[in-house]
Ligand code: HEM
């Protein structure tokens with residue numbers, strides 16, 4: 295049997311476990327329906343299987359380990375959307391997919407369909423180690439130093455059903471990257487890991503702890519600069535043990551690791567981890583080169599062959615077609631192989647719902663992945679989709695295929711590439727709707743030439759302080775608040791998740807929903823009017839400070 | 852976590868929940884059934900709501916609903932919830948008009 299490119303090939307142990315788990319959940323659903331289990335008893339059980347109850351229906355969150363799927367899996371997700379949901383799915387900032395209209399009684403059948411393609415919804419909720427996220431260009435980007443997927447898979451196996459870490463004080467999120475350009479928001483995770491090559495060729499890992507967004511946004515602090523590969527698991531085990539032992543359980547708002555790290559300080563945390571390591575049996579956790587090689591061998595390596603003139607063909611096509619050229623400029627990234635290129639497919643059509651894709655689009659993406667990228671698809675933490683290994687001379691054909699299903703928007707990294715959580719249209723915790731304001735902003739800045747002119751500018755929107763839309767990390771962030779039953783938005787500027795991570799600064803009092811889009815347009819005008827040379831929005835903001843932007847946002851005509 | 856209910860003039864209370872089987876939003880009608888349409892919801896005075904709520908909660912399992920609570924509405928025909936959240940529960944996500952709960956009366 296041929297191995298999938300990009301993700302790990304499940305073995306019998308994985309598959310038997312999934313079947314057992316589904317049978318168990320089916321029994322729990324039965325007992326809930328016949329009244330043996332109360333809702334209070336059942337809720338934690340369904341959450342362990344990724345099933346939430348939202349405003350209008352159940353929501354199922356399906357794990358996509360390190361954001362990578364094969365076409366067979368993606369096609370199955372499209373079929374599930376068509377058969378059990380309302381013909382669409384929502385890709386999230388944690389590289390997962392959510393279905394919004396699920397029936398409890400259908401859930402065991404859906405889980406069976408997922409298991410047939412080696413997928414599940416376990417550990418997508420609850421106070422456990424959640425799906426590990428990774429760089430969306432892993433194994434493809436020219437700027438990558440270490441392919442993080444092998445270690446992401448090792449972390450997946452280590453954290454899945456870890457008996458000690460099933461009831462942590464609170465949820466726990468880990469991200470890993472192997473590029474000097476942080477594309478995973480490493481410093482906004484409970485643990486962020488940056489891999490680089492060590493002197494002996496084996497990778498070493500820089501580890502940040504205690505980052506997070508939510509009610510108390512905090513930038514993660516460096517715990518260790520260079521953890522050797524053989525000690526990676528022992529170190530992570532010790533970090534989570536210290537948190538499990540000392541994290542607060544009395545107050546849900548103070549239960550994340552970030553609060554513990556802030557309370558005792560990163561030095562004390564490091565000492566506690568070192569003390570834990572000193573009394574652990576390190577042999578048990580040693581990651582040997584053989585063990586790493588065994589995991590690596592279950593990933594297929596794409597055979598990157600391209601005609602010698604692939605680059606020249608692409609260059610000529612770009613010259614001939616300015617619209618294609620604009621898409622290439624915003625939506626591609628340099629591949630490590632000169633004959634290939636990385637294509638990011640925007641799920642942010644102007645005026646559309648960020649991250650949503652119809653079953654038809656999902657099915658087409660699977661076909662295009664088969665035709666152009668070894669059947670491999672990645673979901674990004676910015677709610678887009680990546681085809682990692684496209685031959686340069688075939689990129690235009692891919693683009694034409696995308697255009698047929700409305701997926702050729704040229705706005706990656708630009709103002710139209712808005713990140714938004716589900717907000718009050720679906721989410722039971724929301725204060726305000728995130729999607730309509732994203733749609734209005736998308737429509738306001740729909741012109742792709744204008745977007746290119748504005749340049750790198752990221753807008754992030756959350757419908758409440760839980761910050762699922764990462765508003766603190768947006769260059770412009772919007773937080774929905776409820777004022778006497780009305781929707782208002784608080785604006786922040788200057789956040790960033792990439793290198794030089796920063797939390798946005800609140801500009802002033804929250805604005806009524808119907809004034810927010812105009813205020814943002816004035817912010818953008820302020821930047822366009824005052825930028826110098828090739829400055830980005832963040833550059834101009836850094837040079838001028840917040841005051842001119844505050845004045846622009848609150849100016850009333 | 853019961854908050855004291857303060858109704859403005861012209862407002863009443865209705866009871867709402869989600870259906871156990873499919874999670875859909877439902878409203879409690881005077882005949883004791885749960886309906887997808889808020890138009891069939893029974894309008895309660897603040898004084899009576901607690902007693903009715905306690906009774907309905909006790910029957911939630913039998914009736915196949917979860918998370919029963921009361922919420923304020925403008926006592927029009929059909930009644931219209933006061934908060935944005937309950938309006939969206941009553942009518943469906945604002946971003947998908949095609950999924951709106953039709954207001955057949
Ligand atoms: C729709 C149902 C959802 C619910 C009920 C929900 C719930 C929450 C809650 C309660 C928190 C705060 C946790 C804390 O600070 O301790 C949170 C944070 C977060 N959620 Fe969600 N969420 C939902 C949807 C999403 C979606 C669609 C995404 C995108 C994958 C997402 C990603 C995140 C992220 C990235 C955070 C911030 C993590 C952090 O605080 O470090 N959530 N969510």
Ligand code: SF4
Nearest residue numbers: 715721724757758762
């Ligand atoms: S930020 Fe709030 S409104 Fe948005 S999905 Fe998260 S919990 Fe819901």
